[in-house]
Amino acid sequence: MTASPSGTARGAAPKRQRGIDRVAAILQASTTLFLDKGYDAVTMTEIAATSGTAIGSLYRFFPSKEAVADALLRSYAERLGHGLLELRDRAAGMSPRQLADALVDFMLALRTQRSVAIALVDARGLEDSRRQLRASMLEDIGALLRLVLPVVDEARLPAMAAAVLQVLKGVAQSGPGFEMAGTMEEYRRLIGAYLEAV
Amino acid sequence: MTASPSGTARGAAPKRQRGIDRVAAILQASTTLFLDKGYDAVTMTEIAATSGTAIGSLYRFFPSKEAVADALLRSYAERLGHGLLELRDRAAGMSPRQLADALVDFMLALRTQRSVAIALVDARGLEDSRRQLRASMLEDIGALLRLVLPVVDEARLPAMAAAVLQVLKGVAQSGPGFEMAGTMEEYRRLIGAYLEAV
Amino acid sequence: MTASPSGTARGAAPKRQRGIDRVAAILQASTTLFLDKGYDAVTMTEIAATSGTAIGSLYRFFPSKEAVADALLRSYAERLGHGLLELRDRAAGMSPRQLADALVDFMLALRTQRSVAIALVDARGLEDSRRQLRASMLEDIGALLRLVLPVVDEARLPAMAAAVLQVLKGVAQSGPGFEMAGTMEEYRRLIGAYLEAV
Amino acid sequence: MTASPSGTARGAAPKRQRGIDRVAAILQASTTLFLDKGYDAVTMTEIAATSGTAIGSLYRFFPSKEAVADALLRSYAERLGHGLLELRDRAAGMSPRQLADALVDFMLALRTQRSVAIALVDARGLEDSRRQLRASMLEDIGALLRLVLPVVDEARLPAMAAAVLQVLKGVAQSGPGFEMAGTMEEYRRLIGAYLEAV
DNA sequence: AATGAATGAGCCTTCATTCAT
DNA sequence: GATGAATGAAGGCTCATTCAT
Secondary structure, three states, rough: OOOOOOOOOOOOOOOOHHHHHHHHHHHHHHHHHHHHHHOOOOOOOHHHHOOOOOOHHHHHHHHHHHHHHHHHHHHHHHHHHHHHHHHHHHHHHOOOOHHHHHHHHHHHHHHHHHHHHHHHHHHOOOHHHHHHHHHHHHHHHHHHHHOOHHHHHHHOHHHHHHHHHHHHHHHHHHHOOOOOOHHHHHHHHHHHHHHHHH | EEEOOOOOOOOOOOOHHHHHHHHEEEEEEEEHHHHOOOOOOOOOOHHHHHHHOOOOHHHOOOHHHHHHHHHHHHHHHHHHHHHHHHHHHHHHOOHHHHHHHHHHHHHHHHHHHHHHHHHHHHHHOOOOOOHHHHHHHHHHHHHHHHHHHOOOOOOOOHHHHHHHHHHHHHHHHHOOOOOHHHHHHHHHHHHHHHHHHH | OOOOOOOOOOOEOOOHHHHHHHHHHHHHHHHHHHHHHHOOOOOOHHHHOOOOOOOOHHHOOOOOOOHHHHHHHHHHHHHHHHHHHHHHHOOOOOOHHHHHHHHHHHHHHHHHHHHHHHHHHHHHHHHHHHHHHHHHHHHHHHHHHHHOOOOOOOOOOOHHHHHHHHHHHHHOOOOOOOOOOHHHHHHHHHHHHHHOOO | OOOOOOOOOOOOOOOOHHHHHHHHHHHHHHHHHHHHHOOOOOOHHHHHHHHOHHHHHHHHHHOOOHHHHHHHHHHHHHHHHHHHHHHHHOOOOOOOHHHHHHHHHHHHHHOOOOOOHHHHHHHOOOOOHHHHHHHHHHHHHHHHHHHHHOOOOOOOHHHHHHHHHHHHHHHHOOOOOOOOOOOOHHHHHHHHHHHHHO
């Protein structure tokens, strides 16, 4: 009797199609805006307007500005995890260069989401989230290296994963006009050569 | 390059020692605060208080919050330029590995300033500044490669510079507890090997 | 006095048992909530949830938040009027002390309702309502005094009624832990002595 | 170096005459507005406008709406304490009726302030503040009774003080048109007679 | 008739910037 | 030149009320 029987729970996940669409529109608009102007420079009113939502409705789904950022962050973390997990299924038997290609392609696909995620983590000083994301990526990449390289020095694995990750960051930061043509290919070669050399 | 040459206008470069000290204190405080809390979370009143300046005086030297950020950005760009220029004087005759070490050490020295600069550029969406900084760094690194590598394929030079730069970013982003020990050494090896291989 | 006689208009008095129960539940919930948190701090959504009503249905019975408060106020005024009227039937022949006891007991029974009513009148600045309630109470108390006291100076009656009322307010404001034990008895004696003295 | 050297401390007491006047104007405006419309119905913008203050300046002196209410409450508590303390100095040798008159006059002088204080305590649910104020008043009134009445039953003192206080509340609640003429005099007689009777 | 998602006016509060002293 | 009190635009958020389903 105290809690709403089916009342307007703030921040609740939408149940009807209309709500689902709205949430998607909001996240879409947020992504664009955060990328363009940075977390702090974007106003909730702006997000509402851009996504065609009334400010009150925006707050129905996301009870605070931080909640919007969190949703974006969570979504990125999930895709990252799922993607790398799925890569692990395909990695066995890959050549180093094939793994390099797979990793680069994967990061290219996540490019936009990763940029927003980084921006959010930076703007809000979420050092913990950053560390967690990084740690989990290093773990996953390490596992992939273990699958592809015939003999691995377990002690060097973390550092090697870090090196690979650093190059992948370059991939993810590339943007229209930001990276000259050919650099992407250079990154592929770089990782490939690195893995083969080990 | 530093400021307007005018007499007593807002934002003029200080002439007397007292003013010079104040500006230094302000920039020092800004650096610390921006690093700790991010550009938007820092208030002008805070900068004034931390640097022991009256808010009115702060505005005498820096006519807006953006002006403070710009000064920091300009200072970073200058150090970057000067440093790489000076490196060029010493680079002739260096071995690839020596150049790699020199570059890594250089980035380590600029670590803090670079972090603030990135934070400012991110928070304010200064894509142009970012592009300019990047372009100028690529130019300088390219010149260094040309000096150290006996034979260079001019067409590949920009991409190679970009690859090296990407690793150097990893260096600059290292922090206490952020990079496991040994990664820095790995970065040195990575660049060295890369340059030798070419 | 209760509501509009219209058919299905907003705020109409419910005809079926289901509606009557709902209205009762709403008023019950409102009373509790208003007492606990004050008029302004209570939201319509809260009232709906606590009374197990959909927000839309709540608005069917009470077209605005003020309407809920008005209903509570009206209900209090009615009970007050009815009670004092009924007291008048029993008052003839009472001793002063018996009347004092009857009045005190009556106010104790209305304690909760009176607290909410006062809170509502205060929060909404309904000076007119307050004056009306007071005037009508003074009238009724005056009538009672006339019934019990053998000889009354009509000119002093209003002031005497006011004095009695002031003590009764003390009765109504008593609460768990708010009044030390014995104060209630003291009030009874006070009024009794006062009336006997006249 | 961390705290402002002389910076803009929020909520600091004003030092210059200008600031002192402003604070007075703000408290004056708040008193009027709170009395007229109730705590919740008054907006900070309204207080600022009514007191001729910019909203920013209002927040300089009172960092929140609650802070305004607290200041009013504190001021009332102080006047109450000081006044009753000062009454104690004069009370020795007073006749019961003289004490009654002094108490009534005192409450009449505090009328307005008391009304606001009650309104604030009610609107914000500050049961603790209410209890403290009440306890301290009972204490003070008890001390006065002890000074004036030749023989006192210490056990009955608290209840007697409560009875007197209840009548004084009536005094304080009187307002233009709220109490018919003569009621005030009736209150004086009531207390006087009560004290003499003991 | 019932339901609860949607709406948007308006509130409290912050802070970059100005200017009288 | 220095100081810091004053200013007010603008942001995040709430909630009474409406109306499509």
